[in-house]
Amino acid sequence: KLPQFNTIDDVATLLRNSKNIMVITGAGISTSLGIPDFRSKTTGFYSKLLERGINEPEEVFDIHEFDYDPRTFYQLAADLLPDHKHYSPTHGFIRLLQDKGKLQTNYTQNIDNLEELAGIDKHRLIQCHGSFAGATCRKCGHKVKGTEIFPDIRAKRVSRCQRCKADIAAQAAAPKAKKAKKRISTPYGGRSDEEIDDNIPEPGVMKPDITFFGEQLPEDFFDRFTERDVKTIDLVLVIGTSLKVAPVSEMPDFIPHHVPHIFISREPIEHVNFDVQLLGNCDDVVFELCMRAGWELKHRMVPKG
């Protein structure tokens, strides 16, 4: 018979005794920093989109929609950009698990890349949905640091590839046959003798390295989970996620029953089985857990607004 875990003290004891902990996180661990989650009623990013008349909010992260018209994403993504100066106490808690040699892997669905700021080792972190840390041209594959496109995201304008732009400028400067003059319609119905070149290419659109719906998750996600973590972890903590998006939502069900499953979030989960659900603000819950485990969680800064 498997041991029973019921109380917050049981979870604190599990924390003390476990050696290889898997932590699965979602947007709820960053809301105390002012970054909205997705599905909370009234405050979630998707509810804001619904208010603006976008009836299928997940389409903002659909790769086919993005390629068809990237403007929608660029008009809306600024709200999700972190300031990269602060991480939450829950990030600090995951770091504490790492410092105690207990963190096996943090699977995060978050794209804010705040795990890096919190000092989570790269080899213990799987960013299941990618992140804003990098960006790639959809046309030529040119890669840049994510921060290079932040000014465009903040200005709500589509970010274009600098390498494509440079290539186009070089092509335009090269000697070539005289362009054909073509009469075209102006928007006002008149005619114009403007010289146009049908072959002028457009620079590619930069896309943050976020995994959009319709794109593959990173290769290391599947390998690490099935080949290593599922076989060796002795505790799984799922924090601040609604577990609505596969395949992350299916992870807890693949972890053997003898590994205690703990859920920490504001709202209870009914569609996945957990041994204990600790409901509340996750920063408060992790402080309480650390206190009961006899650990000091030093990180206390939660900026407002």
Ligand code: OAD
């Ligand atoms: P959700 O918005 O679906 O779920 C976040 C959960 O965290 C909600 O159930 C909240 O109740 C809870 N929550 C919010 N603030 C909290 C707090 N301070 N303390 C405790 N709980 C809190 O976000 P995710 O589950 O992360 O995909 O969403 C999964 C994916 O859906 C995202 O990665 C995103 C989205 O489409 C992409 O970006 C590609």
